[in-house]
Every structure is written in structure tokens, then in C-alpha cells.
């Protein structure tokens with residue numbers, strides 16, 4: 298049974314609870330292991346004949362609360378928390394794929410996701426390829442005899458192109474394939490891929506879910522059957538588990554998710570509208586702009602555009618560095634989705650390990666800059682950008 302009410306009500310409900318000691322905020326069960334009243338009870342819990350906690354790598358009450366909260370918000374049956382977004386991505390893909398399989402990916406993926414795809418190819422002969430996935434024909438043409446999974450980022454990091462989740466899911470399911478969507482940039486507040494047909498949704502919870510720049514975490518949600526299988530396979534045995542304290546921080550951060558996202562989105566709209574008018578700025582990308590097909594996808598599957606903006610400063614990489622170095626309020630840092638605005642240069646930072654030709658194919662030019670708009674007042678962000686651009 299999902300939570301009820303409007304978004305802010307649901308967020309406060311799903312992130313509290315546990316009801317331990319009648320506490321209002323969730324209990325932080327900071328323990329590595331759990332005691333058994335008897336040896337027989339321990340054996341029965343291991344055998345799955347008795348419910349109860351065993352060891353925090355297998356499950357923990359605070360982590361469970363976080364998993365249930367995000368599953369509820371995404372409209373999924375169950376969730377599985379990981380130590381990082383990459384833990385969730387690698388744990389999911391390794392669970393779904395075998396040697397000889399192929400994974401079809403959206404045209405661009407996060408830099409470390411690209412690194413992990415390379416790793417799977419080299420170490421396990423699990424192949425991958427990329428496609429814009431823009432039409433039924435294009436998706437069908439890109440699916441091969443060994444394809445098992447379609448892996449989608451939308452908006453794509455950092456070009457912010459959109460992929461039609463409903464279309465991809467329909468074609469994938471007709472071919473018997475699973476669809477995995479990285480929903481990090483959107484959060485369930487702005488986009489719910491499960492309701493569009495996706496089988497598994499992944500988050501780097503480090504970003505908007507946590508929201509305060511103080512935790513590294515990941516989560517996957519999907520059917521109860523799939524999550525349980527992953528719980529006792531790749532998560533248990535690879536062991537990229539979330540610490541109870543980090544789960545507690547996430548539950549705290551998520552209470553204000555909708556409030557923060559509304560503010561992030563408004564700030565991003567203000568900043569993007571200002572940036573587009575600047576003569577030394579070009580190629581401003583923001584999901585609310587772009588061709589009619591992209592806008593049709595956005596209206597259908599997204600509640601709002603998110604708060605990431607990509608652009609170039611005239612003069613390329615050097616001009617971009619000079620501009621970033623002059624910023625005072627906006628911080629130079631990778632990551633995104635924090636209350637503070639963060640700016641980075643994908644070609645030398647998040648996507649530095651992607652070979653230059655691949656980067657060009659993904660649309661990541663050497664001068665591209667990505668701004669994650671925080672919750673600061675728009676006029677202060679614009680003033681900072683203005684003084685930093687003034688020198689160019």
C-alpha cells in the first residue's frame with residue numbers, strides 16, 4: 298500500500314516511523330550485527346524460516362525504512378539501498394547480465410557508468426553499445442540477439458537530451474528485455490519511470506534525495522522478486538551496502554524533497570533564461586527548451602525540467618576555466634542536487650575517462666560546462682555569474 302496525500306504530506310510520512318520508543322524521527326540502528334536469543338533461532342533466521350535481522354550487510358531497520366520510502370515514492374514494490382549510486386548501478390547490471398550478454402545504452406551515460414560498462418566488457422565479455430533510442434525503428438535496429446537490458450539515463454548527463462521511457466519500455470518488453478532507468482537528475486517528484494514501464498529505477502541518492510552534500514549513497518527499486526534476488530546476490534556478496542547513519546541522513550533530507558525541487562527548478566528557470574541572453578554564452582541546454590519532439594517527451598514524462606543547465610563560454614576550455622575561477626558564490630565541484638549551486642567541466646572532470654571521440658559522440662564538447670542550480674536566491678546566482686562572465 299502506497300502512502301497517501303500530496304507530495305509534502307507523503308514525504309513527511311514515509312521518512313518518519315519505525316515507531317521505536319514512540320520517537321517522531323526514525324530510529325538510527327547503528328549496529329553491524331544482531332543477536333539471536335538461541336542458536337536455533339540464529340539457524341532459523343539464516344535458513345529464512347524465521348523473520349528477523351541477522352547482519353547489517355543483509356538488512357538493517359534504518360536502511361529498510363529508506364528503501365521502503367523511496368520504493369513508495371517511485372511507485373515500486375521494493376527498494377534496495379547501496380553504498381553509492383555506482384554500487385546500485387554495478388550491483389543491478391551484474392545481477393541482470395551474464396557473460397556473452399549485451400546491454401544497450403542511451404547515447405550518453407555518467408562517466409563512471411561508462412567506466413563500469415568498459416570493465417564488464419573487458420572482464421566478463423558483457424558487451425554494450427549506445428543509441429539515441431529516438432524511434433521504435435532505431436531501438437529495434439540497436440537490439441541484437443544477445444541484448445538483455447536497455448539502460449537509460451534521461452535527461453542524459455550532461456547534455457540533458459531526453460529519452461522516451463514509455464517507448465523504450467514498450468519496445469524492450471516486446472523483445473523480452475529489461476529496462477533500467479537512472480532517475481538521479483529527476484527524483485520521483487519530477488519523473489516516475491516505473492509508471493512509464495521501466496523495470497528498475499536507480500538513483501545516486503548522493504544527489505537530490507540526500508540534498509545536502511553530506512552523504513554518498515545509491516538505491517535501486519523494482520519488483521519485490523527482483524529486489525529480493527539482488528538483496529541475496531550482488532548486494533550481499535559484493536557488499537556495497539549503505540550504512541545505517543547514511544540511511545538516516547537520507548530520510549532526513551528527503552522530508553524536504555518536494556520543497557527543494559520546486560525551488561531548484563525555479564532557480565534553474567531563472568538562471569537559464571538569463572544565460573541564454575548573454576552574448577559570450579552559447580549552446581545553453583535546458584530540458585524545457587529544444588525541439589518539439591523533446592518537448593513532447595518532457596510534457597508527457599516529467600513534472601518539471603530539473604535544475605541542471607549545460608552551456609559553453611565563448612573562447613572554449615580556457616575561457617570556461619577563467620569564468621569558473623572567478624565565481625564566488627557558486628562552487629567548483631562535481632556532484633549535483635545539493636542546496637548549494639555547483640559547477641563543473643565534464644571533459645576534464647566527470648567524463649575525463651571517456652575517450653575524446655566517445656565524448657564527442659555523447660555531445661560533450663571540450664568547452665561544455667554543467668551547472669547544478671542550488672536553492673540560493675536567483676538574483677544572487679545571476680549576480681555571481683554576471684561578475685564572472687564580465688571578464689570574457
Ligand SMILES: Cc1ncc(COP(=O)(O)O)c(C=O)c1O
Pocket residue numbers: 381382383384407409450454479481482500501502503513514515632633
Ligand atoms: C546520473 C548519475 N548516475 C550515477 C552517479 C553515480 O553516483 P555516486 O557518485 O553516488 O556513486 C552519478 C554521479 O554523479 C550521476 O550523476
